[in-house]
Amino acid sequence: MPTPLEQWVQESAQLTKPEKIVWCDGSEAEYQRLIQEMLATGTLQELNQKEYPGCYLHRSNPNDVARTEHLTYVCTSQKDDAGPNNNWMPPAEAKEKVGALFAGSMKGRTMYVVPYIMGPASSPYSQIGVELTDSPYVVVNMRIMTRMGKAALERLGNSDKYVKGLHSLGDLDPNRRFIMHFPEERLIWSVGSGYGGNALLGKKCFALRLGSRMAQQEGWLAEHMLILGIEEPNGRTTYVAAAFPSACGKTNMAMLVPPASQKGYRVWTVGEDIAWMNVGPDGRLWAINPEAGFFGVAPGTNSRTNPNVMRTIRENTIFTNVAVTPHNTPYWEGMDGPPPQEAIDWQGNPWTPDSASKAAHPNARFTTPAFQCPAMSPEWENPNGVPISAILFGGRRASLIPLVYQSFDWQHGVFLGATMASETTAAATGKVGVVRRDPMAMLPFCGYNMGDYFGHWLRMGKNLSNPPSIFRVNWFRMSPEGHYLWPGFGENLRVLRWVLGRVHNEIGAQDTPIGHVPYPTGVDVAGLDLEPGALNELFAVDRDGWKDAVASQYEFFKQYGDRMPKEIWHESEALAKRLQS
Numbered sequence: 001m002p003t004p005l006e007q008w009v010q011e012s013a014q015l016t017k018p019e020k021i022v023w024c025d026g027s028e029a030e031y032q033r034l035i036q037e038m039l040a041t042g043t044l045q046e047l048n049q050k051e052y053p054g055c056y057l058h059r060s061n062p063n064d065v066a067r068t069e070h071l072t073y074v075c076t077s078q079k080d081d082a083g084p085n086n087n088w089m090p091p092a093e094a095k096e097k098v099g100a101l102f103a104g105s106m107k108g109r110t111m112y113v114v115p116y117i118m119g120p121a122s123s124p125y126s127q128i129g130v131e132l133t134d135s136p137y138v139v140v141n142m143r144i145m146t147r148m149g150k151a152a153l154e155r156l157g158n159s160d161k162y163v164k165g166l167h168s169l170g171d172l173d174p175n176r177r178f179i180m181h182f183p184e185e186r187l188i189w190s191v192g193s194g195y196g197g198n199a200l201l202g203k204k205c206f207a208l209r210l211g212s213r214m215a216q217q218e219g220w221l222a223e224h225m226l227i228l229g230i231e232e233p234n235g236r237t238t239y240v241a242a243a244f245p246s247a248c249g250k251t252n253m254a255m256l257v258p259p260a261s262q263k264g265y266r267v268w269t270v271g272e273d274i275a276w277m278n279v280g281p282d283g284r285l286w287a288i289n290p291e292a293g294f295f296g297v298a299p300g301t302n303s304r305t306n307p308n309v310m311r312t313i314r315e316n317t318i319f320t321n322v323a324v325t326p327h328n329t330p331y332w333e334g335m336d337g338p339p340p341q342e343a344i345d346w347q348g349n350p351w352t353p354d355s356a357s358k359a360a361h362p363n364a365r366f367t368t369p370a371f372q373c374p375a376m377s378p379e380w381e382n383p384n385g386v387p388i389s390a391i392l393f394g395g396r397r398a399s400l401i402p403l404v405y406q407s408f409d410w411q412h413g414v415f416l417g418a419t420m421a422s423e424t425t426a427a428a429t430g431k432v433g434v435v436r437r438d439p440m441a442m443l444p445f446c447g448y449n450m451g452d453y454f455g456h457w458l459r460m461g462k463n464l465s466n467p468p469s470i471f472r473v474n475w476f477r478m479s480p481e482g483h484y485l486w487p488g489f490g491e492n493l494r495v496l497r498w499v500l501g502r503v504h505n506e507i508g509a510q511d512t513p514i515g516h517v518p519y520p521t522g523v524d525v526a527g528l529d530l531e532p533g534a535l536n537e538l539f540a541v542d543r544d545g546w547k548d549a550v551a552s553q554y555e556f557f558k559q560y561g562d563r564m565p566k567e568i569w570h571e572s573e574a575l576a577k578r579l580q581s
């Protein structure tokens with residue numbers, strides 16, 4: 001008798017017609033063999049092995065460099081279950097349309113069977129997935145990003161309790177590219193893209209889109225959040241989770257290095273993109289990082305902004321769409337030092353600092369093993385996770401949103417998350433820099449109706465006798481001349497210290513219509529070279545601006561109709577009233 005997994009592999013092979021099928025064991029030998037094969041076919045290029053041992057470059061198809069939200073669908077039997085923010089197709093129609101693209105798509109190629117665990121191998125909160133793919137690049141990336149191979153197969157046994165992901169590069173034509181989710185079958189079908197979030201199916205497709213729906217049904221949370229621990233000079237460590245939209249600072253904050261002025265503080269990394277959070281027996285919220293690696297944005301990364309990741313990516317790292325210097329080392333905009341006099345850009349063309357185009361693609365990325373990061377928390381693989389004391393919601397907002405403020409309570413905190421907006425970035429194709437609503441940084445990743453999602457968050461609060469405090473943050477306020485008003489990066493620790501003070505009842509705050517805002521002396525800014533008036537701007541509550549915001553929030557919320565919990569409307573009305581008084 002074939003196991004349920006063997007049966008599905010057979011069915012999928014009948015559809016896609018691969019030349020052969022390889023079951024991946026996750027071993028080092030297998031990884032090296034795939035690397036050698038990709039070097040031979042040109043899928044990978046070796047980087048300077050003296051300076052970057054075990055590091056390689058991949059140049060993707062130039063039309064396949066970011067997530068494609070307009071080609072991403074949630075296929076539920078009822079349209080309303082996918083909600084207004086997801087593209088929707090009836091499951092049968094999706095199967096027919098995309099099944100035609102899968103038919104024979106692996107002819108002449110190898111189908112790799114990639115079993116993987118999301119979460120620490122022994123955690124009760126971890127889950128199994130299996131991805132079938134014809135891309136060896138996907139296989140090696142999955143080995144970095146997940147616990148892949150034998151351990152996953154052993155944990156699965158003969159069970160049929162795993163998330164299925166079928167992936168084929170197809171012909172990489174965006175007109176024949178679809179990322180389809182079938183939450184009712186715990187199934188993902190992705191064709192026509194090799195890019196991270198579209199093709200590494202454990203990440204956004206499983207851990208967030210299917211995961212969020214599973215979490216709603218089972219009473220936990222699957223969120224687009226970093227997880228970190230802050231150790232204070234007195235030895236106390238407090239864990240914080242933070243949701244920022246794509247390319248808005250999660251990886252950087254997760255690995256924050258306190259500046260010299262902040263003596264005795266240390267930040268410990270638990271996760272940098274996704275958090276799975278459960279109610280613990282103590283009534284607190286406990287978070288695990290379901291991933292085992294980082295798929296991070298390269299541009300803007302340097303030893304001032306993120307020294308920990310700069311050390312992490314010196315070995316065993318796959319770089320995608322960066323430039324290379326004459327020394328065959330990676331280069332991107334915003335790396336350390338002056339740009340090289342010449343380089344080969346991300347598309348393989350000669351480049352100089354005078355070129356009109358960028359050397360690296362703005363969404364160039366590195367895939368690197370988490371254990372290599374010098375700041376990894378000793379708790380990062382704790383099967384129970386870490387207890388979360390604060391949740392931050394933050395977007396990229398040039399105006400209005402203060403540097404930091406705190407919600408009045410859990411329900412108001414859910415409202416702060418639900419009303420989040422942020423400027424779009426290069427992490428997804430489309431226009432960059434447009435402010436759009438992005439509740440909880442989950443707009444592209446919530447696998448079900450967001451009205452129901454807000455309801456789930458409200459219910460979770462009722463199940464937590466000791467819930468985390470909720471905050472909004474904004475590192476991206478700008479002066480009229482277009483400078484950042486706040487230095488960001490390591491200096492964000494100053495804001496985290498205020499958060500800790502609030503969590504542990506050690507510091508006061510001003511009550512304003514929008515929430516608890518720091519007193520002028522609440523956030524330590526000693527030694528910072530802020531522009532005159534910046535501090536005022538960063539903590540001001542602009543009543544007229546907020547009245548406009550309430551009107552725009554109202555328009556956004558209306559689309560959820562009767563799926564919208566009444567508590568969110570109450571919060572909206574209460575905010576409007578506080579702004580009048």
Ligand code: GTP
Pocket residue numbers: 244245246247248249250251252253272273295296297299300301305427475476484487488489492
């Ligand atoms: P995804 O991997 O797409 O989910 O992104 P992310 O949220 O992990 O963002 P990441 O930390 O990679 O940062 C993205 C960009 O924002 C980089 O170019 C950073 O240099 C920049 N950035 C991060 N933190 C800050 C900050 O505190 N201030 C400013 N001004 N820029 C920041």
Ligand code: SPV
Pocket residue numbers: 066067195196197198203204245246247273295427428
């Ligand atoms: C994001 O876009 O939020 C990422 C990169 O973390 S991807 O894996 O492509 O989703």
Ligand code: MN
Pocket residue numbers: 224245246247273
């Ligand atoms: Mn992300």
